Amino acid sequence: MMTQNKLSPKTKKVYEYLLHLFNNGNLPVGEQIPAENEIAEKLKVSRPTVAKAIKILVQEGKAYRKSGVGTFLKDSSGTKKRKxxxxxxxxxIGRGEIFHPITEEIAKLSETLNFSLIWGGQFNGADITGTQMEQMIDFYVEQxxxxxxxxPMELTKNCFPINKKIINKLDQLNIPIVLVDGEYNEFPLRSKYDLVGIDNFRAGYISAEHFIRQGEKRIDFLRQPFMAQTVPQRIMGYQQALLxxxxxxxxxxIHTIHNFSAEDIFPIINAGAKNIICANDNIAMQFVKGLxxxxxxxxxxxxxxxxxxxxxxxxxxxxxxxxxxxxxxxAKTIINVMLSRIKNPDLPARTVMLNFELKIRESSIINKNVCFRKTVLK
Structure with missing residues (x-):
């Protein structure tokens, strides 16, 4: 086995830095070692020096390589820890929103971050009941x-009381919760649970700003009843951009639409709506079909x-x-927040807002002579 005395000063510096991360819990078992160029920049050494130190850790059984992915900390204690x-x-998840791709990414992370993901099944759209949700909770408790x-549930009349009932049950069972995409309380209330999503206020602002930059003075907003609490934030951002x-x-x-028939859509257009921000892509696509x-x-x-x-x-x-x-x-942030919440249950509640991109495409271009990049990063 390689010892620290046999290493050059720079390689030893990297080797000891990584051991420090391991021994102080900053890099849990199963977590990926930082990228070689990141370590090299931090420690002011060359990338080959970093690679050599990592290779030694692998040889000593303290880490392992996963082809095409990276290097990970190995549990060398001789005992297999429960995932x-x-x-x-x-x-x-079955209604075409963003949850399906997020779930796929979380599943990919389960191997490298040493956790198991279980999912009890798919609900039937807006017909979800509180009983179904409770049955799912009971299944997870058994597991x-x-x-x-x-x-949180949305798009059904009883979504808010159902969400609160489910949260209360989980709270009584003392099971950690991370809210994904939005709060379960009615806006602007904020619960005591971690929340991971995008900055929906700013997203609404940027969406409206796109039309304003094209010279428009009227911009409408289209939503459905009982939508998630991300939508009021988007509306506030849209209104602030106008102001x-x-x-x-x-x-x-601001229009609340129940159906997307020509009869439902015509009054909105007849009232003068020409530039319309839809609360999500599903609404936008149904609206286009009605138009x-x-x-x-x-x-x-x-x-x-x-x-x-x-x-x-x-x-x-x-x-x-x-x-x-x-x-x-x-996905990566959601899992990291959950794993840290499990490890440190007394941490204050965190709201983690990630960046986003405005993808400008044909549906919103008023004057084709105005030049826009196809993707505008904000």
Missing amino acids: KIIGLLFPL KVDGILLA HSGIKPCENW AQLDIRIPKDVRISGFDNIEAARYFPIALTTIAQPCEEL
């Missing part, structure tokens, strides 16, 4: 989960944008302008 078990409670990732541009927001520019029944063309007659950048948004007949959520980064 953490994390339950997934995403009631709307002895260490924590639950929860995307900052000297435009007084009107309450009748087609009225022979209203996009973007010539009406311009729209959405949120989430779901897969279909890229390939819709009229490419949809949208706020793209960083699903891969969200």
